[in-house]
Amino acid sequence: MPGARDLPHPDAASLVLTDVLFALSDPSRLALVRRLAQAPLEVSACHPTEGKVPKSTLSHHLKTLREAGVIRNVPEGRHRYVSLRREDLDDRFPGLLDAVLRATAD
Amino acid sequence: MPGARDLPHPDAASLVLTDVLFALSDPSRLALVRRLAQAPLEVSACHPTEGKVPKSTLSHHLKTLREAGVIRNVPEGRHRYVSLRREDLDDRFPGLLDAVLRATAD
DNA sequence: CCGAGAGTTCAACTATTATCGAACCGTGCC
DNA sequence: GGCACGGTTCGATAATAGTTGAACTCTCGG
Secondary structure, three states: OOOOOOOOOOOHHHOOHHHHHHHHOOHHHHHHHHHHOOOOEEHHHHOOOOOOOOHHHHHHHHHHHHHHOOEEEEEEOOEEEEEEOHHHHHHHOOOHHHHHHHOOOO | OOOOOOOOOOOHHHOOHHHHHHHHOOHHHHHHHHHHOOOOEEHHHHOOOOOOOOHHHHHHHHHHHHHHOOEEEEEEOOEEEEEEOHHHHHHHOOOHHHHHHHOOOO
16 A cells, blocks of 8 residues: 555544643634534645645644644645544543534634 | 732633633643532642642642633632632533533543 | 655744742731 | 731743744655
């Protein structure tokens, strides 16, 4: 199998609550998570809706979310798909993601 | 009125989600919140169950939690009572606190 | 095979947070 | 009043997180 440009993802059972909370505690990351809750996105589509950010900055935020187990970031051809790990989060921390998403976006 | 050694607390309506998440994202603060979920405590009782911490450090954590609106810290005679702002949090972010508290403590 | 496109990683810098001693402030008791 | 006690605030330092350009990797199309 030629692919294998995979990034490390923690498995569902080993997610740490404080790491998840921290990852979600940044407004720009939370805004992205909200968008991912509607549909997966390519990395290039993960840029904030207003004002562009350097790709290294975006990549860093994606890393924080990925290492906390909030998102999955998988290669797909020449692109990458970013998606919310909704089931894993619901399984490990029932109700948490829903509560966060339900809160009024400030 | 003699009292008036009151610290500022944000009102329920103005709580900011990311600030709350950040306040809860620290293990020692979260551990304290878990204990406060069972009963209010005096500040002196807020020290971690194992190993003591300088009072200035504890006070700093209390400040972070208070400014995020997670706890209330009110003077009571010579002591201070620290309590969880459960209703305010439930009102502003329904289900959030429950989900956090329900998650297995690591 | 070479170049362009999509993203991550690296390294350096800045900014925010944590930690802790020391100074300070109220309160209650003598 | 004076003093011990419970806590917060201040100030300095250490640690962690955010930002960004440049270098690097991989994939696809010619």
